[in-house]
Amino acid sequence: xxxxxxxxxxxxxxxxxxxxxxxxxxxxxxxxxxxxxxxxxxxxxxxxxxxxxxxxxxxxxxxxxxxxxxxxxxxxxxxxxxxxxxxxxxxxxxxxxxxxxxxxxxxxxxxxxxxxxxxxxx
Amino acid sequence: xxxxxxxxxxxxxxxxxxxxxxxxxxxxxxxxxxxxxxxxxxxxxxxxxxxxxxxxxxxxxxxxxxxxxxxxxxxxxxxxxxxxxxxxxxxxxxxxxxxxxxxxxxxxxxxxxxxxxxxxxx
DNA sequence: CGCTTCTTCAACCAGATGGTTGACGACTGG
DNA sequence: CCAGTCGTCAACCATCTGGTTGAAGAAGCG
Numbered sequence: 001x002x003x004x005x006x007x008x009x010x011x012x013x014x015x016x017x018x019x020x021x022x023x024x025x026x027x028x029x030x031x032x033x034x035x036x037x038x039x040x041x042x043x044x045x046x047x048x049x050x051x052x053x054x055x056x057x058x059x060x061x062x063x064x065x066x067x068x069x070x071x072x073x074x075x076x077x078x079x080x081x082x083x084x085x086x087x088x089x090x091x092x093x094x095x096x097x098x099x100x101x102x103x104x105x106x107x108x109x110x111x112x113x114x115x116x117x118x119x120x121x122x
Numbered sequence: 123x124x125x126x127x128x129x130x131x132x133x134x135x136x137x138x139x140x141x142x143x144x145x146x147x148x149x150x151x152x153x154x155x156x157x158x159x160x161x162x163x164x165x166x167x168x169x170x171x172x173x174x175x176x177x178x179x180x181x182x183x184x185x186x187x188x189x190x191x192x193x194x195x196x197x198x199x200x201x202x203x204x205x206x207x208x209x210x211x212x213x214x215x216x217x218x219x220x221x222x223x224x225x226x227x228x229x230x231x232x233x234x235x236x237x238x239x240x241x242x243x244x
Numbered sequence: 245c246g247c248t249t250c251t252t253c254a255a256c257c258a259g260a261t262g263g264t265t266g267a268c269g270a271c272t273g274g
Numbered sequence: 275c276c277a278g279t280c281g282t283c284a285a286c287c288a289t290c291t292g293g294t295t296g297a298a299g300a301a302g303c304g
Contacts (some may be wrong), residue, residue, distance in 0.1 A: 001261090001290070002138045014133035015292085016124045019205070026212040032251060045293055047252060052291095066250040066301050074213035077206050083141070084199050084206075090148040091196035123260070123291085137262085154281060167263055169282060174261095188271045188280040 005057070006083060009076055012056035017041075018049050022058060025072035032068060127179070128205060131198055134178035139163075140171050144180060147194035154190060 001011045013019055021035055036046035050070060053059040058076050061068045123133045135141055143157055158168035172192060175181040180198050183190045 001136060004138060006141070007136050007138055010132050011136035014123060014129050014136055016126060016129055017292095019128070023209055023212075026209040026216065028216065033249090041292085042294070043250085044252075044295085048292070051252090063301095068251065072209075072213050074210050077210045080206055081203065081210075084202055087145055087148040087194075088196050088199040088203075090145075091194050094148065094150060139262095155279090163262085164264065165281075166265085166283090170262070173282090190281065 006079060008056040009058065009080060012052050012058055015049070015052075017046075018053055021046075021049060021053065021070075022072060025059065025070055026074070029062075029069045029071045031064075032070070035070065128201060130178040131180065131202060134174050134180055137171070137174075139168075140175055143168075143171060143175065143192075144194060147181065147192055148196070151184075151191045151193045153186075154192070157192065 001007060013022070017039060024030060024035065032047055032050060033043060035050070036043040039046060050059060050061075053070075054061065056076070058073055060071050060073050062071065123129060135144070139161060146152060146157065154169055154172060155165060157172070158165040161168060172181060172183075175192075176183065178198070180195055182193050182195050184193065
């Protein structure tokens with residue numbers, strides 16, 4: 001896996017267990033042991049998952065006696081959302097332009113060209 | 123990697139080359155050869171990347187003579203956005219509730235407890 | 245201090261990933 | 275038809291991943 005920020009975040013969330021951990025942390029902070037309990041893998045495995053989430057800066061940790069409570073850093077979601085929205089918009093923009101071109105073609109002559117199946121704008 | 127839909131999508135986007143391919147496809151459809159040109163890897167490697175994107179249903183392909191033009195399926199972005207927004211909101215909601223609790227505590231007595239560093243509401 | 249609890253480190257393993265090269269399949273176009 | 279182009283399949287390789295077990299650190303408790 002590449003070592004840039006966005007790659008680490010996407011890779012971290014490409015695992016269902018880690019997504020579930022994120023889901024649970026969105027409700028409230030939790031320790032490694034608490035997080036591990038519901039899964040039928042070793043606590044060490046969960047500890048590794050948490051390290052991945054921490055490297056992706058999705059999770060941070062305090063120290064509380066022997067415990068290391070995990071805290072969800074929701075700001076990272078903005079990074080993903082920004083990336084996703086950028087290309088979603090670009091793709092939508094592209095469809096919009098395509099519709100304009102098709103509309104112009106329809107004005108020029110009555111031919112109906114092959115077209116992507118998508119709801120055309122008004 | 124897990125084989126569920128969301129895992130495939132996140133895993134597909136965890137690679138910078140594949141994200142770049144998505145970025146380029148957001149501008150317009152392209153063939154495998156066209157997509158491969160800018161990268162200094164073999165066309166076979168790019169073909170593999172496209173297969174990953176296709177399995178994640180981020181990309182679909184037509185047939186045009188020998189060519190296999192690739193098309194971005196932007197709808198999948200909705201899936202990710204939905205997941206992300208869900209937990210972002212939940213985390214924000216949690217902070218909101220925390221702020222309420224803290225406000226109530228402040229009313230009860232003047233003590234200032236330890237608190238997450240985050241901009242408190244109002 | 246010594247035991248127990250919570251967590252991580254280390255070594256190991258099977259399987260996935262991302263790359264390579266070489267051969268082949270599909271289709272065009274002269 | 276047959277040379278050439280576009281793309282994929284197959285085999286191989288190094289590295290990463292997600293899991294295991296066993297041992298060790300770190301901190302509180304009696």
